[in-house]
Amino acid sequence: MKRGRQGHKPKSDLRERIEKAASEVEREPRGVRPGKRPPLRVFTSTLWEYPSQHYDSPNGNFQGSKDYTGATPSWVIWQLLQRYTRTGDTVVDPMCGSGTTLDVCTDLDRKGIGFDLAPTRPEITRADARELPLENESVDFAFVDPPYSTHVDYSDDPACIGKLDAGARAASEHEPEGARYYEAMEEVIAELHRVLRNRRYMGLYVSDSFRKEKGRKGGHFMPIGFELFAIMRDYFRPVDIISVVRHNQKLARGNWHKAAQEGNYFLRGFNYLFIMKKEDD
Numbered sequence: 001m002k003r004g005r006q007g008h009k010p011k012s013d014l015r016e017r018i019e020k021a022a023s024e025v026e027r028e029p030r031g032v033r034p035g036k037r038p039p040l041r042v043f044t045s046t047l048w049e050y051p052s053q054h055y056d057s058p059n060g061n062f063q064g065s066k067d068y069t070g071a072t073p074s075w076v077i078w079q080l081l082q083r084y085t086r087t088g089d090t091v092v093d094p095m096c097g098s099g100t101t102l103d104v105c106t107d108l109d110r111k112g113i114g115f116d117l118a119p120t121r122p123e124i125t126r127a128d129a130r131e132l133p134l135e136n137e138s139v140d141f142a143f144v145d146p147p148y149s150t151h152v153d154y155s156d157d158p159a160c161i162g163k164l165d166a167g168a169r170a171a172s173e174h175e176p177e178g179a180r181y182y183e184a185m186e187e188v189i190a191e192l193h194r195v196l197r198n199r200r201y202m203g204l205y206v207s208d209s210f211r212k213e214k215g216r217k218g219g220h221f222m223p224i225g226f227e228l229f230a231i232m233r234d235y236f237r238p239v240d241i242i243s244v245v246r247h248n249q250k251l252a253r254g255n256w257h258k259a260a261q262e263g264n265y266f267l268r269g270f271n272y273l274f275i276m277k278k279e280d281d
């Protein structure tokens with residue numbers, strides 16, 4: 001029997017139309033042009049949404065570099081510095097990339113210190129985040145946005161943590177998956193604990209990771225956020241967990257939607273921001 005009457009679309013067609021409408025909503029442009037970005041204000045909920053990667057600086061400064069793959073949205077760092085630092089405080093970013101943290105520090109009159117294995121600017125000093133040339137308890141705030149497993153090729157430096165696969169198969173039954181990535185990240189976290197003054201705060205911005213894998217149904221999910229949070233709890237007291245929604249244009253691509261539906265996996269739609277406090281007394 002024919003299901004749809006004349007003038008009425010059959011059910012299967014209705015589903016297609018709903019899916020098409022949903023994908024069109026997600027395809028609406030989200031980018032906001034420089035000079036037209038919404039004014040900065042301190043967010044008060046644990047869901048942070050913002051329509052642009054950067055904010056319009058009152059000093060006309062740009063934060064980081066728009067050409068740098070994997071740069072942190074500058075307003076995330078701005079929110080943290082507003083809440084957890086004061087004018088003149090020292091802020092360290094041990095994986096400084098394009099230097100976004102340093103530029104936000106300039107805007108807010110904080111003293112920014114940036115390190116990276118592959119410095120992109122003269123103000124960034126070459127150092128391994130696991131061994132910072134800083135005295136114990138010498139900084140007031142730390143921010144870090146580390147590599148999320150091997151998702152970006154940052155440099156040829158063999159010490160780059162972005163070369164360590166958070167989903168690497170365990171070498172033995174006693175070793176967890178991705179052990180080398182998590183061991184390296186624990187060294188970074190321990191180093192931040194060492195250089196941070198007591199009763200001060202840090203923020204770690206990270207995303208889980210996923211990759212398609214032949215012969216593994218549903219692919220390979222790496223819960224990097226939860227694993228790093230568990231490690232940090234051994235050093236710091238958790239203050240809060242923020243979900244940062246990335247209005248990433250790439251996620252709206254039709255072929256990405258199609259592949260995610262067909263492969264029965266999810267595209268990464270948010271980052272975690274873990275806020276921790278050093279409390280050693």
Ligand SMILES: C[S@@+](CC[C@H](N)C(=O)[O-])C[C@H]1O[C@@H](n2cnc3c(N)ncnc32)[C@H](O)[C@@H]1O
Binds near residue numbers: 072101116128146
């Ligand atoms: C996600 S990016 C940081 C982005 C940065 N917050 C920005 O806004 O441009 C991660 C950075 O970690 C650096 N990195 C990786 N392993 C490192 C290590 N062992 N020590 C220091 N930096 C490292 C990479 O070179 C890369 O610049």
